[in-house]
Amino acid sequence: MHILDKIVAHKKKEIAVLKQETSMSTLEQSPLFKRTVHSAKASIISNQLSGVIAEFKRRSPSKPTINLSAKVDQIIPKYARAKASAISVLTDAHFFGGNPIDLINARKHCELALLRKDFIVDEYQIVESKAIGADLILLIARILDSATLQHFTQTAKKLGLEVLVEIHNQEELEKIKCLPDIIGINNRDLDTFTVDYSRSKALLSQLPLGVCKISESGITNESVMLDLSQAGFDGFLIGERFMATPNPGESCQNFISNFLDLKTVS
8 A cells, every 4th residue: 555545544534533523613713713824825936035835844654753852842933034935834643743733833933824734635624724823735636636626725715725736747737627826846756755856847837827836855955946946946845854954943044045145146
């Protein structure tokens, strides 16, 4: 079984329990549910910031010990000060060591747009995302059919949330029938885990007009990010490059500073 299949199967069981514990109507009573969201898209395309979505995560199925002791209150404020355009928070517990509480805490520590990074397979999770303070949700085209992808996008937009749809190939791009705010092209092949920027660049030219375009995964140095920027990407989702260091906030700040210097010179 592919790792995504395992994650989705576990996620569905998780959601069934959550629905028994907390109803959607209860989620809608959360104080955070009523807040006006911040626009990640606007921040990413702004020339005043870096275009980087800095990610907070402790581990992953392929890297079980990225930063197990990471604390939101120590890292998120530093990401914000580093001129990140938005922040991604992993909320999956079983496979990534995250928790929805991490996003609630992140909301307390910064005013940037927050991406709820999880495996959304049920409308319940979209309502929950708004209730815990997210501004933006991730929808993974590989695990959703076209009709569900469209329905979830529309549901999120009705709640005022922005939507990032992640794709890996042409087939997944063709699933998109309702234009999201952001489309992210994942550089990593989920079957082989190899990184291929050329595939991302090839897909980039096929993205619809008006959508914010970001590159995800495998961005390990500033020159790669500059190359992707010059190819036409508006933003970049970067997590492990920062989180695997002793001081993720400082690493993020140095990375962004070096990138902006390279961008000025080029």
